[in-house]
Amino acid sequence: MQEQAELDVLKLVAGAKKQEYTALLRKHMAEYGMQDIADVGRLAQELADGDPFIAAALIPIVQEFARQTARDVRDFGRGLEYER
Template structure:
Protein backbone atom coordinates (compact mmCIF):
# COMPACT_ATOMS: atom_id res chain seq x y z
CA UNK A 1 0.00 0.00 0.00
CA UNK A 2 1.41 3.41 -0.98
CA UNK A 3 0.32 5.13 2.24
CA UNK A 4 2.40 2.87 4.47
CA UNK A 5 5.94 3.41 5.70
CA UNK A 6 8.09 0.29 5.63
CA UNK A 7 10.23 -0.32 8.71
CA UNK A 8 12.16 -3.30 9.97
CA UNK A 9 11.08 -5.01 13.16
CA UNK A 10 13.47 -6.67 15.62
CA UNK A 11 13.79 -9.75 13.39
CA UNK A 12 14.72 -7.69 10.33
CA UNK A 13 11.38 -8.39 8.67
CA UNK A 14 9.44 -5.56 7.04
CA UNK A 15 6.85 -4.00 9.28
CA UNK A 16 4.16 -1.68 7.98
CA UNK A 17 3.05 1.37 9.92
CA UNK A 18 0.38 3.76 8.66
CA UNK A 19 1.54 7.29 7.90
CA UNK A 20 -0.82 8.76 10.48
CA UNK A 21 0.80 6.67 13.24
CA UNK A 22 4.27 7.62 11.98
CA UNK A 23 3.32 11.31 11.97
CA UNK A 24 1.92 11.06 15.52
CA UNK A 25 5.11 9.35 16.69
CA UNK A 26 7.24 12.01 14.99
CA UNK A 27 5.16 14.82 16.53
CA UNK A 28 5.57 13.27 19.99
CA UNK A 29 9.34 13.06 19.48
CA UNK A 30 9.48 16.73 18.42
CA UNK A 31 7.46 17.75 21.49
CA UNK A 32 9.78 15.77 23.76
CA UNK A 33 12.88 17.41 22.23
CA UNK A 34 11.25 20.83 22.55
CA UNK A 35 10.47 20.25 26.26
CA UNK A 36 14.03 18.99 26.80
CA UNK A 37 15.45 22.13 25.19
CA UNK A 38 13.19 24.34 27.32
CA UNK A 39 14.37 22.55 30.47
CA UNK A 40 18.01 23.11 29.52
CA UNK A 41 17.31 26.77 28.79
CA UNK A 42 15.62 27.24 32.16
CA UNK A 43 18.52 25.58 33.97
CA UNK A 44 21.00 27.84 32.17
CA UNK A 45 18.93 30.92 32.99
CA UNK A 46 18.90 30.05 36.69
CA UNK A 47 22.65 29.49 36.78
CA UNK A 48 22.56 25.72 37.21
CA UNK A 49 25.44 25.16 34.82
CA UNK A 50 26.64 21.93 36.44
CA UNK A 51 23.24 20.33 35.88
CA UNK A 52 23.24 21.44 32.26
CA UNK A 53 26.73 20.04 31.74
CA UNK A 54 25.64 16.72 33.25
CA UNK A 55 22.54 16.58 31.04
CA UNK A 56 24.54 17.36 27.91
CA UNK A 57 27.26 14.85 28.80
CA UNK A 58 24.62 12.14 29.38
CA UNK A 59 22.86 12.94 26.10
CA UNK A 60 26.14 12.98 24.18
CA UNK A 61 27.14 9.64 25.72
CA UNK A 62 23.80 7.98 24.95
CA UNK A 63 23.77 9.28 21.38
CA UNK A 64 27.38 8.25 20.79
CA UNK A 65 26.88 4.74 22.13
CA UNK A 66 23.72 4.31 20.05
CA UNK A 67 25.74 5.34 16.99
CA UNK A 68 28.36 2.69 17.84
CA UNK A 69 25.64 0.05 18.13
CA UNK A 70 24.12 1.15 14.81
CA UNK A 71 27.50 0.98 13.05
CA UNK A 72 28.23 -2.46 14.51
CA UNK A 73 24.83 -3.75 13.37
CA UNK A 74 25.32 -2.27 9.91
CA UNK A 75 28.78 -3.84 9.65
CA UNK A 76 27.36 -7.22 10.69
CA UNK A 77 24.60 -6.94 8.11
CA UNK A 78 27.01 -5.92 5.34
CA UNK A 79 29.58 -8.60 6.12
CA UNK A 80 27.23 -11.54 6.44
CA UNK A 81 29.36 -14.68 6.11
CA UNK A 82 31.99 -13.20 3.77
CA UNK A 83 35.47 -13.26 5.38
CA UNK A 84 36.90 -10.89 2.74
CA UNK A 85 34.29 -8.23 3.52
CA UNK A 86 34.82 -8.83 7.23
CA UNK A 87 38.54 -8.12 6.83
CA UNK A 88 37.67 -4.79 5.21
CA UNK A 89 34.67 -3.59 7.20
CA UNK A 90 35.26 -4.82 10.77
CA UNK A 91 38.43 -2.73 11.34
CA UNK A 92 36.54 0.38 10.25
CA UNK A 93 33.70 -0.35 12.69
CA UNK A 94 36.22 -1.03 15.47
CA UNK A 95 38.06 2.23 14.82
CA UNK A 96 34.74 4.10 14.86
CA UNK A 97 33.91 2.54 18.24
CA UNK A 98 37.35 3.44 19.65
CA UNK A 99 37.17 7.01 18.37
CA UNK A 100 33.64 7.53 19.65
CA UNK A 101 34.57 6.12 23.07
CA UNK A 102 37.57 8.45 23.25
CA UNK A 103 35.43 11.42 22.23
CA UNK A 104 32.88 10.59 24.92
CA UNK A 105 35.59 10.17 27.56
CA UNK A 106 37.30 13.45 26.60
CA UNK A 107 34.11 15.45 26.07
CA UNK A 108 34.32 18.76 27.89
CA UNK A 109 37.93 18.46 28.93
CA UNK A 110 39.23 20.50 26.01
CA UNK A 111 36.23 22.76 25.64
CA UNK A 112 35.85 23.84 29.25
CA UNK A 113 32.53 22.07 29.78
Protein backbone atom coordinates in the same frame (compact mmCIF):
# COMPACT_ATOMS: atom_id res chain seq x y z
CA MET B 1 33.36 42.74 51.46
CA GLN B 2 29.72 41.63 51.21
CA GLU B 3 29.75 42.34 47.47
CA GLN B 4 32.81 40.12 47.07
CA ALA B 5 31.12 37.33 49.05
CA GLU B 6 28.00 37.61 46.87
CA LEU B 7 30.14 37.55 43.74
CA ASP B 8 31.98 34.45 45.01
CA VAL B 9 28.66 32.71 45.67
CA LEU B 10 27.44 33.59 42.16
CA LYS B 11 30.65 32.21 40.67
CA LEU B 12 30.24 28.97 42.63
CA VAL B 13 26.63 28.61 41.48
CA ALA B 14 27.58 29.31 37.87
CA GLY B 15 30.40 26.78 38.06
CA ALA B 16 28.09 24.15 39.51
CA LYS B 17 25.49 24.79 36.80
CA LYS B 18 28.16 24.48 34.12
CA GLN B 19 29.27 21.14 35.56
CA GLU B 20 25.67 19.95 35.79
CA TYR B 21 24.90 20.87 32.17
CA THR B 22 28.16 19.41 30.91
CA ALA B 23 27.43 16.13 32.71
CA LEU B 24 23.90 16.04 31.30
CA LEU B 25 25.16 16.65 27.77
CA ARG B 26 27.90 14.04 28.21
CA LYS B 27 25.28 11.52 29.39
CA HIS B 28 23.13 12.16 26.32
CA MET B 29 26.17 11.97 24.05
CA ALA B 30 27.10 8.63 25.61
CA GLU B 31 23.60 7.24 25.13
CA TYR B 32 23.37 8.38 21.53
CA GLY B 33 26.97 7.32 20.89
CA MET B 34 26.27 3.80 22.11
CA GLN B 35 23.27 3.61 19.81
CA ASP B 36 25.39 4.87 16.89
CA ILE B 37 28.06 2.25 17.61
CA ALA B 38 25.43 -0.49 17.67
CA ASP B 39 23.98 0.80 14.38
CA VAL B 40 27.41 0.87 12.72
CA GLY B 41 28.11 -2.66 13.97
CA ARG B 42 24.80 -3.92 12.57
CA LEU B 43 25.45 -2.18 9.27
CA ALA B 44 28.90 -3.76 9.01
CA GLN B 45 27.39 -7.17 9.75
CA GLU B 46 24.74 -6.56 7.11
CA LEU B 47 27.31 -5.42 4.54
CA ALA B 48 29.58 -8.40 5.22
CA ASP B 49 26.63 -10.77 4.75
CA GLY B 50 28.65 -13.70 6.06
CA ASP B 51 31.73 -13.00 3.90
CA PRO B 52 34.74 -13.34 6.24
CA PHE B 53 37.00 -11.24 3.97
CA ILE B 54 34.60 -8.28 3.98
CA ALA B 55 33.95 -8.73 7.71
CA ALA B 56 37.71 -8.65 8.38
CA ALA B 57 37.97 -5.41 6.40
CA LEU B 58 35.04 -3.78 8.22
CA ILE B 59 35.94 -4.76 11.80
CA PRO B 60 38.79 -2.22 12.16
CA ILE B 61 36.50 0.54 10.89
CA VAL B 62 33.82 -0.32 13.43
CA GLN B 63 36.43 -0.55 16.21
CA GLU B 64 37.89 2.84 15.35
CA PHE B 65 34.42 4.38 15.22
CA ALA B 66 33.72 2.98 18.70
CA ARG B 67 37.08 4.25 20.05
CA GLN B 68 36.61 7.72 18.58
CA THR B 69 33.04 7.98 19.84
CA ALA B 70 34.16 7.03 23.36
CA ARG B 71 37.01 9.56 23.13
CA ASP B 72 34.62 12.30 22.00
CA VAL B 73 32.26 11.63 24.91
CA ARG B 74 35.11 11.45 27.42
CA ASP B 75 36.73 14.67 26.19
CA PHE B 76 33.52 16.66 25.87
CA GLY B 77 33.65 19.83 27.91
CA ARG B 78 37.36 19.81 28.58
CA GLY B 79 38.87 23.20 28.13
CA LEU B 80 35.58 25.04 28.49
CA GLU B 81 36.00 27.84 30.97
CA TYR B 82 33.26 29.98 32.42
CA GLU B 83 34.56 33.31 33.53
CA ARG B 84 33.16 36.78 33.41
